[in-house]
Amino acid sequence: MRHKLFKQNKHIRLKRRKIIIKASITVGLVVFFVVAAVWGSYSENIRVSHIYVEGNDVVPDKEIKSLVDEQINGKYFYIIPKNNIFFYPKNNIKNKILKTFKRVYYVKINIADLTSIVVTVKERRPYALWCGESIPNDNITSKDRCYFIDDKGFLFAKSPTFSDNVYFTVYGDVTGAKSGDLLGGVFLNEERLKKFIRLKDLLEKEGIKTSKLVQKENNDFEFYISPSGVLIFNESQDMKKLLRNLVSAIDVKKSEGKDINKNLEYIDARFNNKVIFKFTP
DSSP: OHHHHHHHHHHHHHHHHHHHHHHHHHHHHHHHHHHHHHHHHTOGGGBOOEEEEESOSSSOHHHHHHHHHHHHSSEETTTEETTBTTTOOHHHHHHHHHHHOTTEEEEEEEEEETTEEEEEEEEOOOOEEEOOSSOOTTSOOOGGGOEEEOTTOBEEEEOOOOOTTSSEEEESOEESOBTTBOTTOEESOHHHHHHHHHHHHHHHHTTOOEEEEEEOGGGEEEEEESSSOEEEEETTSOHHHHHHHHHHHHHHHHHTTOOTTSSEEEEEOOSSSOOEEEEOO
């Protein structure tokens, strides 16, 4: 009986020893491969040393490259270099570019080779100038307070000084901007602004050119007509119906010998089936 127990205990000890040896070998291999991977990550053959930028027109190459360099500088956990081509912080770079350069709305990063990456960006195009919540009483806009907006109403850059009428100008509320910094804010919103853009384009097809859009109280808006006059309307109106009523009313005025391009003070189109004209004497 004792002999049998001795053999069983010996068998258990041998089995445990084999398990320990296998575990030790496994741990040793893991450590080896980890050390090899860390050591290999320092190879200059797989570290980002060239950054190429494409798609940008306004934001300088060197500013984007400098930002990327900052993001790939340093190490993960003080061990693995961030500029390793297999571990570089791709998403962090994208987010940082979008946050830093408001003009950029799209970023894509590709690996060109084991030491190079290509940063492709797309920039916002100016649609109009936002120049304040309302037109100054003296009707003189301080150009240093104007910002470029795209066709979604996004304020992405301060504008330089332009001569009059170079860009369509809008006035009204901006939301989503940080206190003291209007960059990144939005005039109206994409859906609302596009509705007014469509109306503006339709007016121009009818020969009515506009230079400004001004947000007023109670969802009223004003289009400033070139060379003179203001079109008053409400955002809640059906824009197609508004346009039809306006064109019909202008035709009636023309038949009466009135020219809206001369001495027009305003056109009030806020009523369902009535358009009111006022001309200066």
